[in-house]
Amino acid sequence: MNVMYFAWVRERIGMPQEQIETQAATVAELVAELTAREERYAAAFADISALRVALDQELAEFDAPLSGVQEVAFFPPMTGG
Amino acid sequence: MNVMYFAWVRERIGMPQEQIETQAATVAELVAELTAREERYAAAFADISALRVALDQELAEFDAPLSGVQEVAFFPPMTGG
Amino acid sequence: MIIRVQSDPFDVGATLNSFAQDRRDIGAVVSFTGVVRDTQDDLHEMQIEHYPGMTESAIKTIAQDAVSRWRLADILVIHRYGNLKPGAPIMMVATAAAHRVAAFEAADFMMDYLKSRAPFWKKEITQAGASWVASKDADEDALKRW
Amino acid sequence: MIIRVQSDPFDVGATLNSFAQDRRDIGAVVSFTGVVRDTQDDLHEMQIEHYPGMTESAIKTIAQDAVSRWRLADILVIHRYGNLKPGAPIMMVATAAAHRVAAFEAADFMMDYLKSRAPFWKKEITQAGASWVASKDADEDALKRW
Numbered sequence A, B: 001m002n003v004m005y006f007a008w009v010r011e012r013i014g015m016p017q018e019q020i021e022t023q024a025a026t027v028a029e030l031v032a033e034l035t036a037r038e039e040r041y042a043a044a045f046a047d048i049s050a051l052r053v054a055l056d057q058e059l060a061e062f063d064a065p066l067s068g069v070q071e072v073a074f075f076p077p078m079t080g081g
Numbered sequence C, D: 001m002i003i004r005v006q007s008d009p010f011d012v013g014a015t016l017n018s019f020a021q022d023r024r025d026i027g028a029v030v031s032f033t034g035v036v037r038d039t040q041d042d043l044h045e046m047q048i049e050h051y052p053g054m055t056e057s058a059i060k061t062i063a064q065d066a067v068s069r070w071r072l073a074d075i076l077v078i079h080r081y082g083n084l085k086p087g088a089p090i091m092m093v094a095t096a097a098a099h100r101v102a103a104f105e106a107a108d109f110m111m112d113y114l115k116s117r118a119p120f121w122k123k124e125i126t127q128a129g130a131s132w133v134a135s136k137d138a139d140e141d142a143l144k145r146w
Helices: A007-013 A027-039 A037-042 B007-013 B027-037 B041-046 C012-018 C054-069 C100-117 C137-145 D012-018 D054-069 D100-117 D137-145
Strands: A004-006 A017-019 A052-056 A058-060 A070-077 B001-006 B017-019 B052-055 B058-060 B071-075 C002-006 C028-036 C041-048 C073-078 C082-084 C089-097 C120-124 C128-130 D002-006 D027-033 D043-050 D073-079 D081-082 D088-097 D118-125 D129-132
Touching: A004 A007, A004 D100, A007 A037, A007 A070, A027 A037, A070 B001, B001 B007, B007 B041, B007 B071, B027 B041, B052 C054, B071 D088, C002 C054, C012 C089, C012 D012, C028 C100, C028 D100, C054 C073, C054 C100, C073 C100, C100 C137, C100 D100, D002 D054, D012 D027, D012 D088, D027 D100, D027 D118, D073 D100, D088 D100, D100 D137
Parallel strands: A004 A070, B001 B071, C002 C073, D002 D073
Antiparallel strands: A004 A017, A052 A058, A052 A070, B001 B017, B052 B058, B052 B071, C028 C089, C028 D027, C041 C082, C041 C120, C073 C089, C120 C128, D027 D088, D043 D081, D043 D118, D073 D088, D118 D129
């Protein structure tokens, strides 16, 4: 699964994307798994309410299932326009 | 007093403006005076609710006094923009 | 504040590019362009009559009202009179502000008031003849929004 | 429908002039331009990051939503990414319609949704350092208008 990070999430984790092998069933489980892995992930995911997630380039909720998903992206609320 | 006509008011009366000597105290009295004068004025002023009036280039009501006014203009509702 | 009432055509894009271009405190620019519409494909031309003198002062009053209601960096109104062909720009409004809500609302407000309070009258010359464009009750009602 | 996501600068006026110019059924064109603001006179540059692929599809979804809600003749969105200087246009939206209400509302709607639903993130580089522009609760609340 391709996991992408944008804006300050990218900066805190220190890379724009990575390939992750996971058994996580939902986005929340993936977040828990990454948070447990290293401090920089814990720092990025400390406040989930300040984050957004997209599954295969569509906005999703953190309780959404990951089954069949190829690309997960984490980022702060968007500031376009 | 300079009296001006615009759009279809001008077309019905047949001139863009004229000098009028009048004792009319209000716009309504001036309209009554003109209406009595000739058929083309009666045609232009037949439906006052379809008309607007400006006194010295400011929108006004038909019961407004004419005292001190130098320019009266009659026209249909505006269609700018 | 830029207000122009003219019979000459004007370049909408060039006008917008030069509008408020030296200001650093602007985050949002909104423009509205009114165009001669020819939905039925039978319009020969649109004739726009106006009330010289009152036109300029009425537009200025409306623009000053907008400036007093919203935090605007600048505002522009250009309105043509005379004979216009289908597709030609009739008029444009532009507003510049730090924030987008002010720019949008002020432009919308300007259009509502220019429509019903600036002394212009439109006449359409079609193959079937000439007719004055009638005002709509909705145009007058729109003023109550503000 | 024209949607462009690019790092290159673009000419707002030329874009507006060429937008929907061959349509005879248009009476109203509204444009919005977002500009890099430097209110405190301390901004070195604005860096705009985006999510390639999702950006284009998100903008297209928003524009299609606008087309389904209002009678529009055409709609355009250009949005830059990369490093922009103060005063530079960040993005523009243009809407063309027979009537002004549709053009205004659709442009306003587009801006509200692009602000909170198109995957762009802005970072300001000032003399004091770099900081990500935070989203505002008001931006999310604005979506409830539609």
